[in-house]
Every structure is written in structure tokens, then in C-alpha cells.
Amino acid sequence: MSQVALTLLSLLDLEGAAIFLDVDGTLLDLAPTPDAVKAPPPLRENLAALSRLCGDALALLSGRRIADLDAILSPLKLPAAGAHGAELRLAPGDGVRRLAPEIPEALRARFLALADRDGAILEDKGAAIALHYRLAPDFEIDARKMAALEAQAQAAGFALLRGKKVLELKPARLDKGTAL
Numbered sequence: 001m002s003q004v005a006l007t008l009l010s011l012l013d014l015e016g017a018a019i020f021l022d023v024d025g026t027l028l029d030l031a032p033t034p035d036a037v038k039a040p041p042p043l044r045e046n047l048a049a050l051s052r053l054c055g056d057a058l059a060l061l062s063g064r065r066i067a068d069l070d071a072i073l074s075p076l077k078l079p080a081a082g083a084h085g086a087e088l089r090l091a092p093g094d095g096v097r098r099l100a101p102e103i104p105e106a107l108r109a110r111f112l113a114l115a116d117r118d119g120a121i122l123e124d125k126g127a128a129i130a131l132h133y134r135l136a137p138d139f140e141i142d143a144r145k146m147a148a149l150e151a152q153a154q155a156a157g158f159a160l161l162r163g164k165k166v167l168e169l170k171p172a173r174l175d176k177g178t179a180l
Contacts, residue, residue, distance in 0.1 A: 014054040020180055021047075023062040023069065030164065032134050034064070034123045037072060044076045051078060056092075061176040063161075063168065065125045066096045081179030084161070084170045086127035088179065100127035100171040104156050110149055111169045114141060128170035141167070 021027055024037065027047075031037045051058040059079040062069055066082035066089050077092045086100035103111075111129055115122050119136030122129060133139035150160055159172040 012053075017054045018057040018059075019050065019054055020059050020061055022176065023060055023064065025164070027060075028072070033121055034068075034130070034132060039072050044073055047073070047078065048076055061179055063125075063128070063130070063170075063176075081176065083125040083128045084168075084176060085174035085179030086125070086171055098127065100174055101157075102127065103129065103158065103169065107152050107156050107158060107169070110152060114145070114149075114167070127174075128168055130166050130168040132166050134165040139165075 024030060027043065028037050028039060047058065056079075059081065060069055061081050063084050064072075064082055066080045066087045069080055069082060070077050077089075079091055079094075080089050081087065082089075082096070083100070086098065088097045088099055089095070108129065111131070112122065114120075115131050117133075117136050117139060119133065120139060121132040121135065123132060146160075153160055153169060154172070157172050158169055161168040161170055
């Protein structure tokens with residue numbers, strides 16, 4: 001956001017507003033690997049200014065863990081819902097509350113077995129696991145293996161979420177919408 005945009009926003013009465021912002025692919029560009037995502041300093045400054053303008057009623061929604069958001073946006077810490085709603089921080093000084101159980105070990109093992117390919121990257125989020133395959137252009141999962149994984153996930157209360165070159169195992173009842 002430019003200084004002009006912030007000046008215009010400051011003319012609005014945002015005191016009674018709440019602002020919820022999605023992170024990856026919205027605030028931040030996608031990158032080849034999860035660790036390659038960076039936040040430019042002006043973004044941190046703009047988020048802090050926007051938060052002040054709305055009386056600190058600005059929160060982030062992400063599939064990432066809140067600890068990862070904090071690292072990317074450091075030193076800024078905002079209220080956030082992480083891991084698709086499996087983690088929650090209501091205020092900057094609060095601790096992170098976990099709202100979902102661990103992934104059952106048998107389900108975790110079946111999902112992890114999918115990553116046994118060159119270029120596949122796992123991102124373990126505790127209550128969710130993402131398999132990124134941007135660097136594995138020929139990545140495919142056998143339909144029978146996928147059906148078996150989906151059935152096992154559903155039976156355990158988990159779901160598969162497909163995104164841009166990513167497959168994620170997450171709690172079925174939680175998502176960014178429920179976090180909001």
C-alpha cells in the first residue's frame with residue numbers, strides 16, 4: 001500500500017471496522033517452496049498502520065502455522081488464524097491456541113508416503129500437512145491411492161484440500177471460513 005493509499009484510508013472511519021486478510025497468494029506471492037516466501041518491509045509497515053487505523057481489529061487468515069506467519073512478518077505479530085483454523089491467536093500478545101487434534105499416525109504415514117518423489121516438499125503444520133509439488137512437474141497420485149487416502153482421512157475427521165501445486169491434509173471441520 002502506498003503512502004497515498006494509507007493517507008486516503010486514514011480519512012475513513014475504520015474504528016468500528018474489522019479487517020481479515022488472507023496471506024498466501026493474496027498478501028504474499030506464492031513461491032516455489034514454503035520457506036521462500038518473504039514479506040517486503042513496506043508490507044509490514046502498511047499492515048501495522050492499517051491495524052492502528054481500525055483499532056487493532058485486523059487479523060490474518062492462513063493455511064500456514066501462526067509461528068510461520070510471525071517469522072515472515074517479524075517483528076509484526078497480529079491476531080491470526082493459522083493452519084486453516086486449527087490455530088488461533090486473538091490478540092498480538094496472546095499465546096497460540098490449538099483447536100484441532102493431531103493427525104492419527106496411520107493417516108500421517110499414508111500421506112507422507114506420497115512425498116517419496118524428487119521435488120516434492122512436505123510442510124508439517126501439526127494439525128495439517130501440506131505436500132507441495134511445484135518443483136515436481138510430473139507429480140501424479142494414483143487414483144486408487146488417492147481414494148484410499150480420502151476414505152481414511154474422512155473416517156478420522158480429516159479432509160484433503162487441493163490447491164495450486166499443493167495437496168493438504170487438514171481437519172475436516174476447520175477452515176479459514178470457520179476461523180473467521
